Amino acid sequence: MTTDEVNVSPSDEELEHEGDVAADFIEELLDIADIDGDLNLDVRQGRAYVSVEADGGGLSLLSAPETVQALQELTRLAVQNKTGSFSRMILDIGGSRDARRRQLEALVDAAEAKLDDGATQASLPAMSSYERKLVHDIVSERGLVSESYGEGADRHTVISRG
Structure with missing residues (x-):
């Protein structure tokens, strides 16, 4: 191929x-x-x-x-x-996907609060590729920056102001 x-x-x-x-x-x-x-x-x-x-x-x-x-x-x-x-x-x-999106939005809210309190970055727990994509979309909508780190089941997202 x-x-x-x-x-x-x-x-x-x-x-x-x-x-x-x-x-x-x-x-x-x-x-x-x-x-x-x-x-x-x-x-x-x-x-x-x-x-x-x-x-x-x-x-x-x-x-x-x-x-x-x-x-x-x-x-x-x-x-x-x-x-x-x-x-x-x-x-x-x-409706599990909408419920999970709301949970991910709450995780991003908490990460953003850490950034507001002076942290340079905030890590989220490991999650599936689809959930990480949703997080990247949510973060982008808020004008923040996100990157995924780790391998396999340990892959997680880190959020920063850029």
Whole structure:
């Protein structure tokens, strides 16, 4: 595989297919767990997004951030197995992504307060690449600077004034 093949972003059609495959996998999991849920598919920022919503509380057990992350990884593997292509699909269960964004905003608030108190930088805990991207976006919106450091599960973000 050449560098150009690696750097080519999937088309919206390919991402929609990825979302369909992911939705089929998630739907099977929900059926096994006897949980009712409505699946919505979207393509945003070069990624397939699959969100699961329910009227009742059936999704509450699945919407914990660690559970969503684990289910997302399983779904990505299922998509990759079916399509033969690496998946960067994002899974949201019961609004878990919005809730996590609010938590990350609170972490950035605390880091910004440390900077206001005179610190030259503030480190956040290790988190997934998707969460780090959200942090970088939040930090950028506030006019601050962020960089990721570390490897693997220890990769974390450091925030400064620049």
